[in-house]
Amino acid sequence: xxxxxxxxxxxxxxxxxxxxxxxxxxxxxxxxxxxxxxxxxxxxxxxxxxxxxxxxxxxxxxxxxxxxxxxxxxxxxxxxxxxxxxxxxxxxxxxxxxxxxxxxxxxxxxxxxxxxxxxxxxxxxxxxxxxxxxxxxxxxxxxxxxxxxxxxxxxxxxxxxxxxxxxxxxxxxxxxxxxxxxxxxxxxxxxxxxxxxxxxxxxxxxxxxxxxxxxxxxxxxxxxxxxxxxxxxxxxxxxxxxxxxxxxxxxxxxxxxxxxxxxxxxxxxxxxx
Numbered sequence: 001x002x003x004x005x006x007x008x009x010x011x012x013x014x015x016x017x018x019x020x021x022x023x024x025x026x027x028x029x030x031x032x033x034x035x036x037x038x039x040x041x042x043x044x045x046x047x048x049x050x051x052x053x054x055x056x057x058x059x060x061x062x063x064x065x066x067x068x069x070x071x072x073x074x075x076x077x078x079x080x081x082x083x084x085x086x087x088x089x090x091x092x093x094x095x096x097x098x099x100x101x102x103x104x105x106x107x108x109x110x111x112x113x114x115x116x117x118x119x120x121x122x123x124x125x126x127x128x129x130x131x132x133x134x135x136x137x138x139x140x141x142x143x144x145x146x147x148x149x150x151x152x153x154x155x156x157x158x159x160x161x162x163x164x165x166x167x168x169x170x171x172x173x174x175x176x177x178x179x180x181x182x183x184x185x186x187x188x189x190x191x192x193x194x195x196x197x198x199x200x201x202x203x204x205x206x207x208x209x210x211x212x213x214x215x216x217x218x219x220x221x222x223x224x225x226x227x228x229x230x231x232x233x234x235x236x237x238x239x240x241x242x243x244x245x246x247x248x249x250x251x252x253x254x255x256x257x258x259x260x261x262x263x264x265x266x267x268x269x270x271x272x273x
Contacts, residue, residue: 021049024059027246027266029258038248038258044241044270052238055271056189058209058230061223064262065215067250069178070103070155071095074254079107080150082142084164086115089141093152097217100124100174103156104131115139129173130157133165140164178217179256184209184266185247189232206247208232238273 025044032040044050070077070093079091091110093103104122111120118137125132135141143162144150150158157170190208209230211223248264250256258264 021272023047023049023270023272025268025270027244027268029246029262029264033243035245036257037260037262037264038256039246041243041245043243046242049272050242050270051240052273053241053270054234054236054238054273056232056234056241057269057271058225059267059269060265061184061209061211061267062263062265063182063211063221063223063248064258064264065179065213065217065219065221066097066259066262067179067256068095068097069176069217070098070152073257076151076155078150079110079152079156080144080148081111082144082164083115084140084142085118086139089114091152097178098176100131100176103174103176107156111141115141124174125169130170131174132167132169135166140166141168143168143170179213179250181251182211182213182221182256183207183249183253184211185249186244188241188244236273241270 027042029037029040031042033043034041068074072095077093077095079089079093081089083089089111091107093106098106101124104124108120108122115135115137118135118139120141121134121136123132123134124130133141133143141162142164143153143158145153145158145161148161153159154172155176156174157172159171162168185206186208187206190206209223211221213221215221246264246266248256248258
């Protein structure tokens with residue numbers, strides 16, 4: 001029999017379902033009652049059974065991977081170095097999703113303006129993938145690490161301060177992959193169930209779901225549990241739940257900002273006692 005998703009009387013359908021009545025709810029950032037596309041509230045309606053919810057199961061999730069890999073919010077948008085002749089070289093990179101080639105071209109243009117008449121060429125080795133900075137002219141440059149204030153440095157492979165050099169090869173390949181995890185938080189579904197590092201001044205510990213990001217930038221990351229594990233259980237007495245708040249976070253629990261022209265969708269199955 002087809003599963004219609006709205007039973008007033010329960011029927012045993014899976015080992016997890018038992019005999020509970022249930023409803024499906026589609027939670028969309030575009031159909032929110034308030035908030036932003038990545039921190040919003042939704043209403044489940046006035047069904048009286050919502051006063052005795054025993055479980056909420058995640059059925060599917062769809063989240064657009066459209067977040068910058070370099071930005072002021074991530075704290076990785078400043079490239080800093082010191083020229084023997086030019087002095088301080090400071091480049092602020094605009095927020096965006098940067099490929100290695102585009103970022104190298106942007107840095108070259110900005111550095112050339114500071115070290116003129118010398119110029120720099122930035123090339124990526126096809127085997128090691130590391131970046132090499134080659135100066136033409138009298139200038140030499142000390143490339144600074146994160147510890148010396150260059151927040152972009154580890155993302156372009158600079159892990160330690162260099163000596164003043166005309167030719168410098170980074171310590172590691174660039175790390176511009178962007179977000180690697182999406183975290184869905186909801187106080188109503190998962191109050192105090194997740195710890196996040198206090199060093200980042202994050203007080204939201206209501207983590208409901210974590211999703212690895214394995215799609216290219218600009219694509220939708222989808223998720224469907226293979227086991228009935230992504231769920232909140234409220235006990236036989238049930239819980240009144242007429243609406244919930246959803247918060248989208250990224251690596252390290254950092255709040256993400258989803259543009260309003262994109263849509264995040266969760267489908268949940270609400271079980272009634």
